[in-house]
Amino acid sequence: MPSPFLTAQWRNLLMINFEASPSLLQQYLPHRTELDTWNNTHYISLVGFLFQDTRVKGIPFPGHRTFEEVNLRFYVRYKDGAEWKRGVVFIKELVPKRLITFIANSLYGEKYATLPMRHSWQTPDTATLQVAYEWKAGTEWNYLKATAAAAPQAIAADSEAAFITDHYWGYTQLGIQKTSEYQVTHPQWRIHPITDYDYRCSAEILYGPAFAEALAQQPISALLAEGSAIAVMPGKQLRAAL
Numbered sequence: 340m341p342s343p344f345l346t347a348q349w350r351n352l353l354m355i356n357f358e359a360s361p362s363l364l365q366q367y368l369p370h371r372t373e374l375d376t377w378n379n380t381h382y383i384s385l386v387g388f389l390f391q392d393t394r395v396k397g398i399p400f401p402g403h404r405t406f407e408e409v410n411l412r413f414y415v416r417y418k419d420g421a422e423w424k425r426g427v428v429f430i431k432e433l434v435p436k437r438l439i440t441f442i443a444n445s446l447y448g449e450k451y452a453t454l455p456m457r458h459s460w461q462t463p464d465t466a467t468l469q470v471a472y473e474w475k476a477g478t479e480w481n482y483l484k485a486t487a488a489a490a491p492q493a494i495a496a497d498s499e500a501a502f503i504t505d506h507y508w509g510y511t512q513l514g515i516q517k518t519s520e521y522q523v524t525h526p527q528w529r530i531h532p533i534t535d536y537d538y539r540c541s542a543e544i545l546y547g548p549a550f551a552e553a554l555a556q557q558p559i560s561a562l563l564a565e566g567s568a569i570a571v572m573p574g575k576q577l578r579a580a581l
Contacts, residue, residue, distance in 0.1 A: 344572060357382070367428060377503075400438070427510070436453065440452060491565045494529065520576070521572055
């Protein structure tokens with residue numbers, strides 16, 4: 340098995356989930372993947388989390404070990420022989436470090452952008468966890484924030500939370516008939532039950548009018564995953580269809 344390209348801790352992943360039309364997502368669907376659904380619903384998610392102890396090929400880069408990310412993603416699957424692989428496609432990923440943007444876009448063909456970012460984790464009492472991620476789009480600070488139970492719980496099998504969190508592959512369109520695949524390994528996460536959440540997103544500036552309309556809807560749900568150590572494996576192009 341090859342060595343990981345990147346290792347890190349992903350912590351306190353806040354995911355606010357919306358319904359999206361298949362016609363919107365089809366425009367961004369990588370070759371040889373298909374849209375994945377849960378309860379016949381196509382999801383997009385705004386996800387904020389913190390990278391900690393980040394290492395590229397085992398090497399920690401000063402000033403780039405801890406940083407925020409906020410991404411907009413949707414859910415796909417790819418049939419590899421007899422196996423279905425469940426993965427995500429990113430519309431855009433926001434980070435505060437230009438070097439991270441350069442590496443991800445150059446080596447993985449991703450769509451990273453660099454913006455000012457900050458985060459806050461607070462425990463006002465022993466039973467409560469408050470998490471917020473903020474990013475500056477133009478002159479406005481956007482945010483994802485939630486209040487949740489401090490004690491995490493296991494994710495129920497076949498639940499919405501399992502669908503959202505149990506996608507271990509990333510797929511990126513490299514050309515009309517070229518798709519990159521990479522694996523992200525981690526154990527199944529636990530979740531902190533959310534009692535309240537809110538968001539503000541300059542969606543048209545960041546993602547365009549179609550996604551602005553989708554993100555203006557009432558969210559379907561919000562999840563706060565505890566997170567874990569992760570490993571991002573080297574990417575490869577999908578084999579040509581037989």
